[in-house]
Amino acid sequence: MLVVHHLNHSRSQRVLWLLEEMGLPYDIQRYERERSGLAPKSLREVHPLGKSPVLVDGKQVLAESGAILEYLVDRHGKGRFAPPPGTPERLRYTYWMHYAEGSAMPPLLMKLVFDRIETGPMPFFVKPIAKGISAKVKGMFIGPQIRTHLDFMEASLKDAPWFAGAAFSAADIQMSFPVEAAAARAGLDASRPRLMDFLARIRARPAYRRALERGGPYDLMS
Incomplete structure (x- = not known):
């Protein structure tokens, strides 16, 4: 099962959107921003930088929204959501x-x-x-x-x-x-x-x- 470590008001919303477009099942691990506006320190237990989004797919742990989107398109897109290579x-x-x-x-x-x-x-x-x-x-x-x-x-x-x-x-x-x-x-x-x-x-x-x-x-x- 794909798991999105999701911070409110953040770039991780893009990951949820692509997953919904793909129709893939996924779970959400939610985090709330601290009063400073920063992500909580608990996110460091998932990834050393302590930021969101983080995607867990089996043993794969990925950060950075662009890298996550590219990974999902390559692994689960079935030819959708990206133009054909070489075009x-x-x-x-x-x-x-x-x-x-x-x-x-x-x-x-x-x-x-x-x-x-x-x-x-x-x-x-x-x-x-x-x-x-x-x-x-x-x-x-x-x-x-x-x-x-x-x-x-x-x-x-x-x-x-x-x-x-x-x-x-x-x-x-x-x-x-x-x-x-x-x-x-x-x-x-x-x-x-x-x-x-x-x-x-x-x-x-x-x-x-x-x-x-x-x-x-x-x-x-x-």
Whole structure:
């Protein structure tokens, strides 16, 4: 039996979604974030980094959402959820599977960190300085980077409805996290209609909704 070590409000929701798309049976081991927002230390008993998601398949213990999705597609996909090897669509698929965390997420995470600097507790005499530094970093670097990535993602959907091409794939599941994070915390709105349409279409998928029912709260980037 597949077991997903699932942290609320986290990337592990993508693993649940792919499992629901595949129709595979699985169990969930649930974890709740600590008051700091970090994963509980008990996750270190499953994987040394103490993060989620972690997938256990027999003796296999895998971390990193992208690696888990690729493993599930290769082992259990039966030719689904990835374009055929050697095709242009497969190259696009591989690119977006890695782009999601390697390029799209870093500026979004930086924005989250600097937003928290502005709102977090600190001595009153430090707050104006911290706010000023945070605003400058976001204005000069983080904001422009996020806009560049959103424009790039928007343009990539010009000629096909899904990130790897005409067919839905695991790359769309992997890309869902940065797109949803951008909608929740980084200004993604109707000015980028293709990305908003992508969001509407993934959220309408029955497997996506079943994964939310099983996974529980999913307030991105909170």
